[in-house]
Amino acid sequence: MIGSLFSMSSLLRLIPSHRILFRASIVTCLFIIQIFWTRPTFSHPNPSSDIMRYGSQNSCPQSAIADDILVVLRTGATEALKKVPTHFRTTLRCVPHHVVYSDLEETIEGHHVYDMLDEVDDEIKRTHPDFRLYNHLKIHGREGLDSQESLQMGDGTGGTGNLKNPGWALDKWKFLPMIDKALQHRPEAKWFVFIEPDTYLIWPNLLEYLARFNPSEPYYMGKHMYIDEILFGYGGAGIVLSKPAMQKVSEHRMARLAEYDQFTAEHWAGDCVLGKALDDAGVPLFVAFPHLQGDAPAALDPKTTKRGRTAWCHPAITYHHVHPQEVEDLSAFEQKWYLTNNTLLRYGDIFKYYIQPQLSASRSNWDNLSGDEYSKRTLDALTDREKVNLFREEKYAPYSFKHCRALCRRRRSCLQFSYSQGRCFISGTVRLGYEGSSNQRERIRSGWMLGRIGEFVQEMDRTCDGVEDWFLS
Numbered sequence: 001m002i003g004s005l006f007s008m009s010s011l012l013r014l015i016p017s018h019r020i021l022f023r024a025s026i027v028t029c030l031f032i033i034q035i036f037w038t039r040p041t042f043s044h045p046n047p048s049s050d051i052m053r054y055g056s057q058n059s060c061p062q063s064a065i066a067d068d069i070l071v072v073l074r075t076g077a078t079e080a081l082k083k084v085p086t087h088f089r090t091t092l093r094c095v096p097h098h099v100v101y102s103d104l105e106e107t108i109e110g111h112h113v114y115d116m117l118d119e120v121d122d123e124i125k126r127t128h129p130d131f132r133l134y135n136h137l138k139i140h141g142r143e144g145l146d147s148q149e150s151l152q153m154g155d156g157t158g159g160t161g162n163l164k165n166p167g168w169a170l171d172k173w174k175f176l177p178m179i180d181k182a183l184q185h186r187p188e189a190k191w192f193v194f195i196e197p198d199t200y201l202i203w204p205n206l207l208e209y210l211a212r213f214n215p216s217e218p219y220y221m222g223k224h225m226y227i228d229e230i231l232f233g234y235g236g237a238g239i240v241l242s243k244p245a246m247q248k249v250s251e252h253r254m255a256r257l258a259e260y261d262q263f264t265a266e267h268w269a270g271d272c273v274l275g276k277a278l279d280d281a282g283v284p285l286f287v288a289f290p291h292l293q294g295d296a297p298a299a300l301d302p303k304t305t306k307r308g309r310t311a312w313c314h315p316a317i318t319y320h321h322v323h324p325q326e327v328e329d330l331s332a333f334e335q336k337w338y339l340t341n342n343t344l345l346r347y348g349d350i351f352k353y354y355i356q357p358q359l360s361a362s363r364s365n366w367d368n369l370s371g372d373e374y375s376k377r378t379l380d381a382l383t384d385r386e387k388v389n390l391f392r393e394e395k396y397a398p399y400s401f402k403h404c405r406a407l408c409r410r411r412r413s414c415l416q417f418s419y420s421q422g423r424c425f426i427s428g429t430v431r432l433g434y435e436g437s438s439n440q441r442e443r444i445r446s447g448w449m450l451g452r453i454g455e456f457v458q459e460m461d462r463t464c465d466g467v468e469d470w471f472l473s
């Protein structure tokens with residue numbers, strides 16, 4: 001596919017260089033030829049002849065800019081073995097240049113993993129409590145983790161950071177050093193893409209997106225987030241920096257190392273520290289939402305809008321909070337998509353072809369993420385007569401899954417519900433959710449109003465008429 005996708009992309013570059021102009025004129029000719037040779041229904045910059053090239057088993061998208069990108073996977077020793085190997089087989093499979101940065105130097109499935117903290121000030125490493133895990137790993141290596149349970153609770157990265165988690169405490173120190181490490185690792189790269197083990201990256205869509213920007217401009221792309229007054233790119237959604245942005249922030253920090261060490265020590269989120277340094281260096285955040293996402297497909301509200309932008313009609317580049325098994329599943333789905341479809345994979349497609357088939361009228365041991373607590377209060381507040389009317393039953397029995405469904409059915413806006421131990425939750429948004437925790441006495445059971453969801457999908461699809469794929473500003 002992606003060959004001519006990128007021909008289009010080159011044409012659309014904001015400030016094309018001579019080389020690109022030359023290339024663009026050749027590909028324009030090829031593109032025009034292709035238009036006449038492909039089916040008349042061709043409506044997307046993605047002709048089927050190229051899909052074939054992408055599509056043969058295990059092949060990867062062909063793109064002029066793939067070699068210009070370095071993908072950096074940032075991890076920590078406490079989570080790396082559990083989460084990183086999956087990425088070599090899935091999200092990184094087609095990425096020609098990638099590197100894994102951690103807090104322990106080691107080899108994982110034949111890939112060298114670098115210690116990103118080796119150049120942090122020695123005094124800080126010796127004295128700051130955040131480095132307890134790091135120093136322990138330095139002396140005892142990975143084997144030392146087994147003996148130190150207190151050091152390895154939880155994961156090493158991730159947005160829902162637990163401050164008491166030593167892996168998380170250390171993680172924030174990696175963001176600024178990783179800029180210099182990545183620049184040294186691949187100085188010829190024009191784009192640097194930073195992801196985490198819980199990030200799912202759709203590589204063909206990233207290529208297609210970045211081809212639309214001029215990499216000689218300083219770009220700091222991310223999913224917007226605020227802590228206090230600082231606007232920054234949320235780490236779990238992936239952060240994209242052009243080389244000029246990398247150089248600017250690196251030079252700015254080098255001149256004020258102690259100042260940023262101090263700021264890092266006092267702050268709790270590394271992505272925010274990076275955002276602050278970039279802003280100080282004169283590189284503001286470019287909001288790449290909705291293309292970069294902070295939620296997993298199973299948890300994302302398909303109606304989410306931020307700054308008036310709904311994700312549904314737009315191509316997805318990342319998801320976050322995606323567990324290794326879901327990374328595998330999504331990767332299989334993504335490959336299948338590009339084998340058979342000749343349009344870019346969008347959030348709406350992922351909902352319709354990946355999420356929706358997993359919804360059912362009733363699913364046991366399943367937590368639907370219906371969080372509308374008020375429904376329980378609603379039930380409690382009803383008189384016995386109202387309960388009888390509502391549930392159309394002779395006698396009001398203790399709440400049950402059936403009652404919960406009846407309540408959902410009665411409310412036109414309700415799309416899903418879940419029931420557990422006398423508690424009914426209903427929701428006007430539709431999410432797949434996750435398996436329930438099995439330690440509950442009575443397992444959670446969830447249900448979806450499939451007919452209403454079908455109508456909802458049609459309604460959402462109608463909003464896509466005439467909508468551009470990408471937000472470029």
Ligand SMILES: *[C@@H]1O[C@H](CO)[C@@H](O)[C@H](O)[C@H]1NC(C)=O
Nearest residue numbers: 333336337338340341342353
């Ligand atoms: C696109 O891919 C999905 C998922 O693999 C598949 O269900 C659908 O039939 C494909 N559509 C076309 C037009 O090939």
Ligand SMILES: CC(=O)N[C@H]1CO[C@H](CO)[C@@H](O)[C@@H]1O
Nearest residue numbers: 368369370371418419420425
């Ligand atoms: C029945 C039930 O437990 N439902 C759950 C649905 O999801 C919300 C939000 O995660 C939970 O609070 C509910 O407990």
